[in-house]
Amino acid sequence: MKALFLTAIGKTEVREIEMPQPGPEEVLLKIGMVGFCGGDLNGFKGLFELQEYPNILGHEVGGIIEQVGSSVPDSFIAGQKATIYPYLNCGTCISCRKNRKNACQDNKTMGVRRPGAMTKYIAIHWEDVHVSHKLSLRELALVEPLTVGFHAAARGRVSNEDCVAVIGCGIVGMGAIASAVNRGANVIAIDIDDAKLTIAKKIGVKHTINSSKVDLHQALIEITNGDGPDVIIEAVGSSFTYRAAVEEVAYTGRVVCIGYAKSPVEFNTGLFVRKEIEILGSRNCTNEFPEVIAYLEAGKFPVDDVISMVVSIDDAGAALEKWATQPAGITKIMVDLDK
Ligand SMILES: [Zn+2]
Ligand SMILES: [Zn+2]
Structure with a gap:
């Protein structure tokens, strides 16, 4: 074969x-x-x-x-x-x-x-x-990449009280978006590709930001009344997006890292301290398979x-x-x- x-x-x-x-x-x-x-x-x-x-x-x-x-x-x-x-x-x-x-x-x-x-x-x-x-073969093939995003939302302890920004709308970012929407959060999708942002809207985000067209900081400030998002999930892996996650997250917020940066990223660590933020790595998935299968079976994606x-x-x-x-x-x- x-x-x-x-x-x-x-x-x-x-x-x-x-x-x-x-x-x-x-x-x-x-x-x-x-x-x-x-x-x-x-x-x-x-x-x-x-x-x-x-x-x-x-x-x-x-x-x-x-x-x-x-x-x-x-x-x-x-x-x-x-x-x-x-x-x-x-x-x-x-x-x-x-x-x-x-x-x-x-x-x-x-x-x-x-x-x-x-x-x-x-x-x-x-x-x-x-x-x-219930699921088709193509839906089943989407389960694993979505579990990686679901795990990131779990790591960020996303709840219905949170405003969550997901940077990067690849399939893993879309999994994080789906999970955050499912948990009742107010979700902002960020990408540089309008087609991907349109898909994010279908998943249920309230806001989208094309960061190649508008100023990311200004847009986030407007949506969150000046606070910044409670949780930012980084699903790109560039130094720009990693730094943006730390800079834009609210005071006392959580940054969840799934993107794999290919080279070291420099941070202003004063922000970690002053804002008392949590920085959480997220790798693969744990027990999210049944949750994602149920989510897909509900036809929400x-x-x-x-x-x-x-x-x-x-x-x-x-x-x-x-x-x-x-x-x-x-x-x-x-x-x-x-x-
Ligand atoms: Zn994979
Ligand atoms: Zn081991």
Whole structure:
């Protein structure tokens, strides 16, 4: 069967691999749809220090259970649609000992440090399989990236008393927006792409700011009556947006960091002290899969608007290259394994 390999920086290749045999505790999943992640993109560009080459890409999955191992619980049945939890933690490091396995020091994400899912079949432990009776394969492939945003909103303890600004409306930022809206917050979406801000409005934000067209500080001051947002979620990873998050957040506010800055960022640390802000890192997700599946099942998310293109595995490498060179307007590229 075919599999899409990232063989080196800037190079992909479709190779033939053996079909996996599920162990007693594993589920054999027939892959239908796989999304390209920002991590895949950074691995392709050589900007992701954890990326191992060569490796099969892909960890955002919509598939159908084909077969279950002898020790898999009866609730998993062939024919069910499902997505997967793609992380693997070591169980012994300090994060794991504190039950913060998403921040495992030796985490192995599929497609990054172990083989990914951009192929026809994968065998995976049943505990990492999440079934939905309602979602389509493309919706299931959106679950994992949205969980990363949902986790960020959880880290920021977002409540209905908060005004929350999300900087960056990629798919992870949209997950943070969706979760903050769902928690009843007053949400401001910030991006430099009007198309993405239009999608954010469909998710339910009250305000949008195109920071390439208007002054970000002035806009935030007007919306928040001079206070600044209680929570700012940074989902870009540039030094400008990181500094803006610290500068614009309200006194006593929280800044949640999901964006991966590619180089060190300089801060005026006096702001940390004077405003007594909390700065919270947010990595991957913990137990947000059922919450995101329920959210998508409720039909509240504009799924079709965020899927920018669907390609076959043979065209997937070219699509990834296009995303790397012309990123404007691309939120999510999906690879259809049945194409
Ligand atoms: Zn991802
Ligand atoms: Zn660990």
